[in-house]
Amino acid sequence: MTDQNAPAPRLGRWYFGGVASAGAACCTHPLDLIKVNLQTQQGKLSVVPLTAKIIRDQGITALYSGLSASILRQLTYSMTRFGIYEVGKQNIETNTLMGKIFLASMSGAIGGLVGTPADMVNVRMQNDVKLPAESRRNYKNAFDGLIRVYKTEGFKQLFSGATTAVSRGVLMTVGQIAFYDQIKSLLLDSKFFKDDLRTHFLASLGAGAIATTLTQPLDVLKTRTMNAKPGEFAGLWDIVKFTARLGPMGFFKGYIPAFVRLGPHTIITFVFLEQLRLNFGSIPEPKKIA
Template sequence: MSSTDKLPRWYFGGLASAIAACFTHPLDLIKVQLQTRHGEKVSIAPMTVELVRKNGIMGLYNGLSASLFRQLTYSTTRFAIYDMTKIYIGKDISFTNRILVAAFAGAIGGWIGTPSDKVNVRMQNDVRLPPEKRLNYKHVFHGLWRVYKTEGFSKLFSGGATASVRAGVMAVGQLSFYDQIKKLLLRTSYFKDDLTTHFTASFGAAAIATTLTQPLDVVKTRIMNAKPGEFRERNSFMDTQS
């Protein structure tokens, strides 16, 4: 391999995801608020104003520690598996194989990140609850310990199947489509391997990934935020519809 070949640095993927979470966390919190309001019709702007009025601007960052820990576990794992497998297979990996590798990498990462994802969802939902009904997790490790002590170890992974499927689909949209879109762009005379191309491919892949995972994301959020016994674990996909 020549010195000019660019090798992927999978750990940069986890770090970049964690940095991005610092900027997108308020939007993610608002998304969770919308997803957990069963049947309620509410607009984003009034809801955001209400949250800030009740909790202050920092209330929009509730659960940030859990979001960061999730990215450092889930995203780092999926990038590591995906990029290292691509290196092993070689440059001529087909789009179909990219999809399969991305789905596998995302599913494994999603399962590993389930406990911190669960704490993140609960901390984000806490800000809309009355003070007496809040879980009041101080940070991700406090939340993980509380779930373990009060609900049992297995509950740390409740919603894990849905999270894994969702993460697998997300990885397909983000990773395999990113590579494919970038490859198609570089075949034209308008793009070269620079920041513009990477941004364009990332934007397109993100739009595809979000569209693919939105239904699963709603199911995952509701399962993770559910009270013990609210949804039957074996039929969690169907129970969230009832």
Template sequence: MAQQRQAKWYFGGLASCGAACFTHPLDLLKVHLQTQQVATMGGGQMAVHIVRNQGFLALYNGLSASLLRQITYSTTRFAIYEVVKQQMMSDSSGPMPFYKRVLVAGFAGACGGFVGTPGDMINVRMQNDIKLPADQKRNYRHAADGVIRVLREEGVPRLFRGASTATFRAILMTIGQLSFYDQIKGFLLSTPYFQDNLTCHFTCSLAAGAIATTMTQPVDVIKTRAMNAKPGEFRGLWHIITYTARMGPLGFFKGYVPAFVRLGPHTILTFIMFEQLRKNFGTLKH
């Protein structure tokens, strides 16, 4: 039997960046759907409209900000979760209880959500820029340019606009992805039908992606509106919630299908890359 390896703290960030390169167009479509107040077109129509008017590369608008977000947000949450989990498992003779996985994932998600807020905000703005009139475009050249311009033009507090909703969403996302992935993987490996291979990783990550999407979609809609709002457009978080509620309960799940279409593949690719990094370059267990 091959020796088991443990993931290094930065594997999650690397895997998330790799996944983001493939799923960024889906993330862009999700942002566009969430920021329409009146539903005028679906995801497919939106994609055709963008490519026809802006060109294919417009689907990758804001990729640098997406990578910045993954470097900050995903690296932080994966690092905290993996380091704490490995420490707790080394101090215990049995498997880690699910409630402890949830608590560790929630804490890791809170830290990652706050740290990743600037990159997340720039990501939303750059993705949404192509559908604005020419005189309203922000025209950030790349993520670093966006961060510098927000600091100069709007101040540090604006860079963390939406941090509360981003942090809450990150808590739910990390619980849905990391703790449920580990729990489902442990269950599947306890049966005679699965081994620690690609089939198992695909199944666990697909289920975790579906759970995470359902848990986070209402918060994701509110977060996207808060980050993309013009100064003074909303009086606070409650104003954004009531504004969204005018569309009815489904208003909080706008863009659900593209969100799952994006988050499902992103979760699958992230964990497949993560597991390959762990199995080939991880630290050997003593």
């Protein structure tokens, strides 16, 4: 039975998702960097040897290469998709899973497009650590990377990989946000869970696993597209064929570090997000009785 005297749950503000995602990115960036390097190499180095090689050659700070671009990506890509979803959820009835998936798909598509430039610079800055010194792009920070790409490669190159970024954004937002929302609702409806840290943890863990499985093939293609030099590939299909040479599992390169990164990233994001909502969220206006 619902407590009629209980205060109405606070609502999230549109920008909470971007702030929470940026905070999570600061914690999980080294794992993201390892994932990108695994996806762009054609060799056989696994997670531990690759990590050891980066630290041995360039020091432990190399694991944070591209952090500024990673934060900028979250403040564009994630803030857009979380913001649209949150505003949409508060104004549109999304009680069914299909309703949540539809809203998440729209949010993810727009977020993927908006975040493509920062995402592309992020991939390049992270990939620099495994390149010889003479081949590195050596962007000073995310904004330096955006300006240099625009000046030397043109505006169009800023949206290199936009097709796969948008597609991945749709799948990621469905897996993360829609399924988090659904799993959390199911847990709360069971009456065994409350709107607390345990529920947020379990719901985000499940959402992270679903999101990783849905997005990994597109993530590999997106990473290769954004890291490619102008003219290296004829198009997306050329990259698909190039990746397919490694066999079916080539599309899941970096799956373990992707899950190891995305799982904690999803958990930290939603824990931060829920704490922001519970402590700083807006109080809904009482419904008027006709």
